[in-house]
Amino acid sequence: MKTLLVLGALNGALAVILGAFGAHGLKARVDESMLATWATASEYHFYHALALLLAGLLAKAYGVSNLVTAGWVMFTGMLVFSGSLYILVLTGQKWLGAITPLGGTALIIGWLMLAWSLFKHA
Template sequence: MKILLVLGAINGALAVILGAFGAHGLKARVDESLLATWATASEYHFYHALALLLTGLLAKTFGASSMIAAGWVIFAGMLVFSGSLYILVLSGQKWLGAITPLGGTALIIGWLMLAWSLFKHA
């Protein structure tokens, strides 16, 4: 539970830092479409940092290991989804876009796992 809270807080800060870097540091270096890709990555990164905090709090409240598992799946999805987009923009390797949906799928699965856990325990 505690690790999800810590990961959520750290990733919240990281999402703000990377969002600011994209808005200011990359503006003169990449085209508009890549800036939009970066913005999507940092937006999803931030939303799912909050989801990690929520999941950690819910797991602490209900004591459900299934909520902790959901948090780990959300964390993995966030890393793959946002991470692949960040690397795509920085490297210019467009093939990384093929990995991004795997992260999105993990995010969806994590949210559904959380919903199921809440249904069972809340």
């Protein structure tokens, strides 16, 4: 639980830093399409940093280990989804776009696990 809370807070800060870097540092270096890709990565990164905080707080409140598992699945999805998009923009390696949906799938599974855990235990 505590680890999810710390990861959520750190990733919230990182999402803001990377979002600002994309808005200011990449503007002159990449085209509009790549800037939009970076914006999507940082937006999802930030939303799921908040989701990690939510999962950690709910796990603490309800004492349900499945909520912790849901948080870890979301964390993995966030790393793969946003991470692959960040690297794609920085390197131009388009094949990384094939990995992104795996991260998106993990994000969806994490949200569904969160919903199921709350349905069963809250």
